[in-house]
Amino acid sequence: MSVSWPGAWSDTADGTRRDPDRGHGVSVRADAFRQARIEAVRATGELPARPTAWWGMLLVIATEATLFALLLASTFYLQARTAGPWPPDGIEDPKLLLPGVMTVVLFVSSIPMFYADRKIRRGDITRLRIGLVVTFVLGSAFLCLQAVEYREDLKAFRPSTDAYGSSFYTVTGLHGLHVLAGLILIAWTLFRARRGIVTRRHHVGVEVTALYWHFVHVAWLVIFTCLYLVPHL
Numbered sequence: 364m365s366v367s368w369p370g371a372w373s374d375t376a377d378g379t380r381r382d383p384d385r386g387h388g389v390s391v392r393a394d395a396f397r398q399a400r401i402e403a404v405r406a407t408g409e410l411p412a413r414p415t416a417w418w419g420m421l422l423v424i425a426t427e428a429t430l431f432a433l434l435l436a437s438t439f440y441l442q443a444r445t446a447g448p449w450p451p452d453g454i455e456d457p458k459l460l461l462p463g464v465m466t467v468v469l470f471v472s473s474i475p476m477f478y479a480d481r482k483i484r485r486g487d488i489t490r491l492r493i494g495l496v497v498t499f500v501l502g503s504a505f506l507c508l509q510a511v512e513y514r515e516d517l518k519a520f521r522p523s524t525d526a527y528g529s530s531f532y533t534v535t536g537l538h539g540l541h542v543l544a545g546l547i548l549i550a551w552t553l554f555r556a557r558r559g560i561v562t563r564r565h566h567v568g569v570e571v572t573a574l575y576w577h578f579v580h581v582a583w584l585v586i587f588t589c590l591y592l593v594p595h596l
Contacts, residue, residue: 420571424578427541431534431582435589438530449594450527454520457591461515465508466587469542472501473580480573486563492556498576499549502542509539531590538579538586545579548572 442449450456479494513532522532552572555561561568 414567414570416567416571417574420574424575428578428582431538431585434530434534434537435585438534438589441526441530445526450520450531452520452525452527454524454527456594458515459591459595461508461512462587462591465505465512466583468501468508469505469580469583472498472505473577475501476573476576480569483561483563483566483569488556488561491561491569492553495549495553495556499546499553502546502549502576506539506542506546509535534586534590538583541579541582545572545576548575 445451475494475497477494479491479498482490482494516531520528520531522529549572552561552568555568
C-alpha cells in the first residue's frame, strides 16, 4: 500500500528534493524525505514500517535464542543421562541468594532502558542519556556480581570437573558475554547521543539496543530458572 503525496517531488544535483507546492522552492534532503514517508506510513497504520536494522537485530536475537535453547536442552539431556543427583559428584545445589540479586538487578535494568527508548521518541535527549546511564550501571553491577559468584563457585567445581561444571560455566559465561556486548552497545549509543547523532527522527540505534537488552534480560530469567531453580525442585 503506498502513501499518496501532494505534488511531484524533483531531485536536484546535490541529492536533495524540492517541493513544487512551495513557491519559494524550499529543498529538503532525501533522507529527511524518506523519514517523513516512514512516519506517514506509521501514522496511517497501512504498513508496519520498521527500519532494516531493527529486523536485523531481531534475526540476531532469534539466532542467539536458538543457541541458548540448544545449550539448555543439552544440560537437561546430561541431567537425564546422569545416574544419581544433579549436580553430581557431591557438588552442592546452586546457591540462590546472589543469583537472585543478579536477577533483580538485570530485571530492573530493563526499566530505564524502556524509559530511554520512550523518551527519545519524544526528542528528549537528556532523559535518554539518563536512562542509558542507569542501564549501563545496573548491567555493570550484574557482571560484577557474576564475577563474585564465579570466584566462590570455582572453589567447589570448575568447567573441567564434570559435565555439570562444563554446561554451567558455558551457559552462564556465554550469557555474561552477551551482557558485555549489550553494555558496549549502550556505551556506543551514549557516545552518539552526546555527539548529537541520535535525535527524535534518527534513533534506530536506541531501538535496536533496547531490543537486544530486553532479550538479554529475558534470556537470564530462563537461565536462572533452568540452572538455579530446577536443581532445588
